[in-house]
Amino acid sequence: MGDIFVIAEHRNGEIRDITFEMLQKAGALAKDLSCGVTAVLLAGPGEPFADTLSKWADRVVVFEDERLKTYNSDLYTGILTALVQEQQPFLTLMGHTSWGLDYAPALAVRTGCPLATDVNDILLEDGRPQVIRQMYSGKLFSRVSFDPSEGYMITVRPGAFQVEMTGDQAGTVVSQNLPEDLQSPRREFLEFEETAAGDVDITQADLLVSVGRGVGEADNISAVQELADLMGGTLSCSRPVVDKNWLPKYHQVGTSGKSVKPKVYLALGISGAFQHVAGITGADCVIAVNKDKKAPIFRVADYGIADDLFTVVEALKAKAKGA
Amino acid sequence: MNIIVCVKRVPLTQEVDLEIDDTGKKIKEDALAYVINDWDNYAIEAAVQFQEALGGEVTAVTIGNEDDEEVLRRALAMGADRAVRIDPGDLALDGYLNARILAKTISELDYDLILTGVQSEDQNTGMVGIMLAEQLGLAHAAVTNGVESDDGAAKVRVELEGGIDEVSRIQLPALLTIQTGINEPRYVSIMGIRKAKKKELKVMSLEDLGFAPEDLTPQTRIEEVFLPPETEGAEMIEGDPGTTAETIIRIMGEKGVTV
Numbered sequence: 001m002g003d004i005f006v007i008a009e010h011r012n013g014e015i016r017d018i019t020f021e022m023l024q025k026a027g028a029l030a031k032d033l034s035c036g037v038t039a040v041l042l043a044g045p046g047e048p049f050a051d052t053l054s055k056w057a058d059r060v061v062v063f064e065d066e067r068l069k070t071y072n073s074d075l076y077t078g079i080l081t082a083l084v085q086e087q088q089p090f091l092t093l094m095g096h097t098s099w100g101l102d103y104a105p106a107l108a109v110r111t112g113c114p115l116a117t118d119v120n121d122i123l124l125e126d127g128r129p130q131v132i133r134q135m136y137s138g139k140l141f142s143r144v145s146f147d148p149s150e151g152y153m154i155t156v157r158p159g160a161f162q163v164e165m166t167g168d169q170a171g172t173v174v175s176q177n178l179p180e181d182l183q184s185p186r187r188e189f190l191e192f193e194e195t196a197a198g199d200v201d202i203t204q205a206d207l208l209v210s211v212g213r214g215v216g217e218a219d220n221i222s223a224v225q226e227l228a229d230l231m232g233g234t235l236s237c238s239r240p241v242v243d244k245n246w247l248p249k250y251h252q253v254g255t256s257g258k259s260v261k262p263k264v265y266l267a268l269g270i271s272g273a274f275q276h277v278a279g280i281t282g283a284d285c286v287i288a289v290n291k292d293k294k295a296p297i298f299r300v301a302d303y304g305i306a307d308d309l310f311t312v313v314e315a316l317k318a319k320a321k322g323a
Numbered sequence: 324m325n326i327i328v329c330v331k332r333v334p335l336t337q338e339v340d341l342e343i344d345d346t347g348k349k350i351k352e353d354a355l356a357y358v359i360n361d362w363d364n365y366a367i368e369a370a371v372q373f374q375e376a377l378g379g380e381v382t383a384v385t386i387g388n389e390d391d392e393e394v395l396r397r398a399l400a401m402g403a404d405r406a407v408r409i410d411p412g413d414l415a416l417d418g419y420l421n422a423r424i425l426a427k428t429i430s431e432l433d434y435d436l437i438l439t440g441v442q443s444e445d446q447n448t449g450m451v452g453i454m455l456a457e458q459l460g461l462a463h464a465a466v467t468n469g470v471e472s473d474d475g476a477a478k479v480r481v482e483l484e485g486g487i488d489e490v491s492r493i494q495l496p497a498l499l500t501i502q503t504g505i506n507e508p509r510y511v512s513i514m515g516i517r518k519a520k521k522k523e524l525k526v527m528s529l530e531d532l533g534f535a536p537e538d539l540t541p542q543t544r545i546e547e548v549f550l551p552p553e554t555e556g557a558e559m560i561e562g563d564p565g566t567t568a569e570t571i572i573r574i575m576g577e578k579g580v581t582v
Binding site for chain 2: 011016022029046079098100106110114130135137138139146147187190195200239240242243244245249255264271291304305311313316
């Protein structure tokens, strides 16, 4: 049986957490399957990631090239296709990140391997993987099987697996040359740009009063801002509020915004998409208000109120004024 | 610039209690309201804005039954010039098959750019757009939140994690998967949809596309669906709003936040 491959993700000189989360799960699966774990690294010359990864895997396969300092669709797809065809991994794990979303489906098509994406858990059933994943933004779970194949591919949701390993292995590092017939990239990296800087720093607040799609319209935000002011808190929000231009991006909590760590996070009309929840894992206490008693936010909140957010906001304002 | 935009009609599930049907493999869909997939709405707007700036034609494509034509009419009302619906009959579709069917359909059309949403609100896989790009042999970018024409190519902005955008230059023709918030989708009136009924809406079967049923085996299958476990989660605070507010303020105090 082929190894389990984990494709490392790195940005700006750092290996991203998702890489270790995947290596953790790969290690557990490899024990059950009696196979090895191979970390695959595409990086610039002389970058120190291979040493780190060798502590987490049986083997690290490294491709070094000046053009691999940062992610590139065509190079990743081309190099990984050649590697998968040559070494026939049983399972290939990639991050369900913006970059994973960019190359995993292309790699699956080019290699002919079936792909499941945004996966929360991986099971083994008769020696074949099955996955648990969410649908309808977390309102439903599903168990998904694959058509029989030589190899399978999965993108793993960030945060799905807790890292418990300590990174004390002594894996071998193998350098490989880039495939000779590698197509030249059709997309050229220009720059990274920070988009979440602004007048308000939501990462330092003790109290975040946070508003989501449930606020309904731009004009309703002022009522929540008043509550935040009365309580000495800072106003933040979830993605739909920024998408609709109701608040600037520097208010946004979540994967594509900021990770926050307040003492209290008051979530008003926020459904609790995983991209949002990933940004509040550092909060000491989450209190959620949502009309929908089945909203996924109640699965991660400490306290919940199934009610209209404005009813609760007005009652809180009255109490805060009276206090 | 000729643009293809792929769209999907999805059930509205916010503030709805989902029920699982007798097969145990999907939800009961009959009682649900349907809307355009949120990501696709932004993709249509992006396509129409390009057309208004640079000329060319916009074609909207969907896979679905007659009811799904609603999202095509919506795309036509927003400014698309024509629409194509592929009727898959009773065939069970996964992301891979959707991409194959779209690839076959679009390979017959003339285009410089293909736009899809990043993902659909129902399946949440995020794979169809990029699989489609690969099957057509196109350059691509996923999770695009900005795009401008740049001298025969396009300059695209891709949303990464942690409040960072990646800016790159991509050759055309290309496929972009569009992230929500990239633009402000225009309002569509009932009157607009009615007027758009004059525009061409072509319906094709899988046979019309040259597929035989045995060609179309899904790569993944849903074995079962289940509702999230109810035991885990928040301690619910009950009572009238005044009492609830008092409780919230007390909990905040315990956590070191005084109001």
